[in-house]
Amino acid sequence: MSRDAHILSLGAGVQSSTLALMAAMGETDTMPVAAVFADTQGEPTSVYTWLRWLDWKLPFVVVQATHGNLAADSIRLRTSRKSGNTYLSPSLPVFTISNGKKGMMQRQCTRDYKISVVRRASREIMDALGADRCIQWIGISTDEAHRMKPSGDPRFENVWPLIDKGMSRDDCLRWMEAKGFPRPPRSACVFCPYHSDAEWLRLKTEEPKAFAAAVEYEKQLTAAVHASTALEADAVFLHASRIPLDRVIFVEKEIVAASQFGNECEGMCGV
Secondary structure: OOOEEEEEEOOOOHHHHHHHHHHHOOOOOOOOOEEEEEOOOOOOHHHHHHHHHHHHHOOOEEEEEOOOOHHHHHOOEEEOOOOOOEEEOOOOOOEEEEOOEEEEOOOOHHHHHHHHHHHHHHHHHHHHHOOOEEEEEEOOOHHHHHHOOOOOOOOEEEEOHHHHOOOOHHHHHHHHHHOOOOOOOOOOOOOOOOOOHHHHHHHHHHOHHHHHHHHHHHHHHHHHHHHOOOOOOOEEEOOOOOOOHHHOOOOOOOOHHHOOHHHOOOOOOOO
16 A cells, blocks of 8 residues: 655745645644755745744754755856857856847756755655655645646655635735734745846845845856856846846836746746
């Protein structure tokens, strides 16, 4: 008889935090044996502070796993053994201008620094428990249902308990407030190109060190792209306006839902 291990993919944002706390309070059908936080080492301080608070509140273990420092890794030039060209890997979905044309770089960060990390840590938990299959909880809410995607791995079954409960992101926030819990931060790397203007503005005003780190990262990435012999982009930007981040005038009234996390179809970031 096969044994299942229910494991929560914990982004430490609004939805996955709500799901974790609902499980802790007995408001889910089952209790996960663990939660896995895939750490890119590039989240703002507010997320790490929240993660420590959440770990203290949960009756199941929170595993913090990492593939390395995404910011440092993504600006490190690598050399192709076949062509001798230098290139960047992993790449982020940054905005580009090349020969006057707008484009975006390929997104590898979610796969390498989120999905693979959660899967690897989950397998280790499964092996320790003698489980044959992982029921992977993912905190996608009804307003992001288009991000639901099968695991593609026979040992993993993705499930979306918030979808089953008919809960939106706003419902999660209302649940947190009703239970007397603080409002979770938005979970994403400080240098993520999918930030909305509202989030960029929040970082700039509430977490200036994080915003300064994003500005510096953009400059370092630009230098790395120019030094690469395999990339054709003339310029790279973290903001869709294709203006350097420290010169962007952010639209204050833009709501969080206007971010581009819907493009991150795996449902691993921003939740």
